Amino acid sequence: MTRNLSNSPRRYLPARLLARLLALTLLASCHGQSHGPESQAPAQPVASSAAMQYTCPMHPQIVRDAPGQCPICGMDLVPKVMNNDAAAAATPADLNQVSQAPNAAVLAAVATVRPVAEGAAADTLTLPGVVDYDPRRSRAVAARFGGRIERLAVRFNYQPVRRGQKLLELYSPELVTAEQELIFVLENDADNAPLVGGARQKLRLLGLTDQQLRDLARTRRPNYRVAIFSPYNGYVVETLAAAASIPAAATGGVSTPPEPGMSAGAPNGPAGNSAAGPAQPQALILTEGDYVSTGQTLFQVVNTDQVWGIFQPTSAELGRLRPGQQLRVVAEGTGLPPRTARLDLVEPEFRSGASVAAVRVYLPNSQGRLRRGQRLTGQLVPSAATAGAGSLWLPRAAVVDLGTRQVTFVRRGTTFVPVAVQVGQRTATQAQVLRGLTGSEEVAVNGQYLIDSEGFIQTSANTVNPPVHD
Known part of the structure; x- marks a missing residue:
């Protein structure tokens, strides 16, 4: 078979030319342009949260790239104030209120409380106290003449007595002599009224009652035992008076007054019965046979009405x-x-x-x-007289004392702002705010968490009720 080679080059020539023309066309369309990463146009600058830094208001050495809490005090980190305009423009609008000096406001999550008037304050003034005798209802029984105790009609402290009840009997040579003088006048010169009246008055001043004087005039016999009677209803309390006036030699140098309210002499006495049973009577220091001097206090009779x-x-x-x-x-x-x-x-x-x-x-x-x-x-008991006009009450921890002034931290949005106040009285758990607050604010319950010893110096005033300046 014979091949016609003369026609082969002519068959493939159009295809090769077509490929070359296509390549030239592509080169012409890309003329003057470059390709690859170097040829890409730069992107427009956008704000990035990575450019924001956060710091602690109390510990500025703590700086973080993301929000969080201070590892030292646990407070929420706030955006750090930047000096360049680009960083300020990159701050989100909702954080503009906390992008300020740390001595002007603080961002924190703490409990708040509203001030309340005194009548609604949770803290009521409670006082401890004890019962004591009213000394205006106490009468001293003193010896108006010296002598010897022949008989005691009361035996123990806190023994109840009635007015006119016999307390003791005394022998006194002085009193016997005065009685004999009245008897002599009555027997020898009864018509001498001034002399008889003088002798009666002398005995009356020595403590004899009118009944005793009538008995003496009737019997014409001196009493060698003269009774002394209680001038009051109440309880005999020797330890308030006689214990201090009896010489130590008369009691062996020992004085053991009872505990208040714990000694009793009778079931109906002022101390009564204890849970362990009847209390033991406290014996008197005075005993039969003791000598007393003129003016010596023997008992106190206390009325407990x-x-x-x-x-x-x-x-x-x-x-x-x-x-x-x-x-x-x-x-x-x-x-x-x-x-x-x-x-x-x-x-x-x-x-x-x-x-x-x-x-x-x-x-x-x-x-x-x-x-x-x-x-x-x-x-x-609260009353209009005890409640200060316009005064409010806060927990004591809500008021921070800066030395010369006091401040509270009032919530403003998501931040707390220190506000100067005038503080009045303080109780165990409450503090009275006289001026500086209106009562509608939300105040941090514990302001100490929001301040250190020198942290907040700049305070803002409440526009409705400004604080008082000394």
């Missing part, structure tokens, strides 16, 4: 108390209902050995159920 309630406020609480206020008094262990008593006296000085002041109320005690030394609890 009215007693004192002595309450002990601290120095801070004392500023809230004024005479005339009402106290709600509860006596422990008596079963008596609470009673309201008027505050009659704020003692002007501290008692010996006491670190608290004393205030006094008077309590009726006709049934004798309030006994000396018994524990009392008193609560101040």
Whole structure:
């Protein structure tokens, strides 16, 4: 078979030319342009959260690239204030309120409370107290003449007595001589009224009663034992008077006064029965055969129809108390209902050995159920006189003392701003705010978490009720 080679080049030539023309066309379309990463146009700059830095208001050395909490104090980190305009433009709009100096505001998640008026304050002034005798209802039984005790009609402290009841009998040579003088005048010059009256008055001043004088005039015989009677209804209390006046030699140098409210002589005495059984009677220091001198105090007869309630406020609480206020008094262990008593006296000085002041109320005690030394609890009854006009109350921890002034932290949006306030009285858990707050604010319960010793110096004033400046 014969091949026609002369026609082969002519068959394949158009295809090769077509490929070359296509390549030239592509080169012409890409003329003046470059390809690859180097040829790409730069992208427009966008804000990135990586450019934001966060710091702690209390510890500026802590800087983080993302929100979080301070590893030292646990406070929420706030955006760090940047000096360049680009960083300021990159700050989100919702964080502009916290991008300020750390001594002007702080971002934190702490509990808040609203100020309340005194009448609605949770903290009520509560005072501890005790029952004590009313000395105006105490009468001293003193010896008006010297002599020897022949017989004691009372045997122990806190023995109940009635007015006119015999307490003891004394033998006194002085009194016997005065009785013999009256008998002599009556037998020899009974018509001499001035002389008879003088002899009677002398015996009356020595302590004899009119009945004893009538008996002496009738019998014309001197009494070698003269009775001394109680001038009052109440309880005999020797340890308040006689123990201090009896010489130590008469008691062997030992004096053991009973504990207040723990000694008793009878089931109906002021101390009554304890849980362990009847208390042992406290024996008298005076005994039969002892000699007493003129003017010596023998007993105190205490009437307990009215007693004192002595309450002990601290120095801070004392500023809230004024005479005339009402106290709600509860006596422990008596079963008596609470009673309201008027505050009659704020003692002007501290008692010996006491670190608290004393205030006094008077309590009726006709049934004798309030006994000396018994524990009392008193609560101040709020009134228009005790509540300060326009005053508010906050927890004590909500008020931060900066030395010369006090501030509270008021919530403003998501931040807390220090606001200067004027503080009045303070109790164990509450502080009175006189000016600086309106009562509608949300105040941080514990402001100490939001401040260090020198952290917040700049304070803002409440536009409705500005703080007072000294």
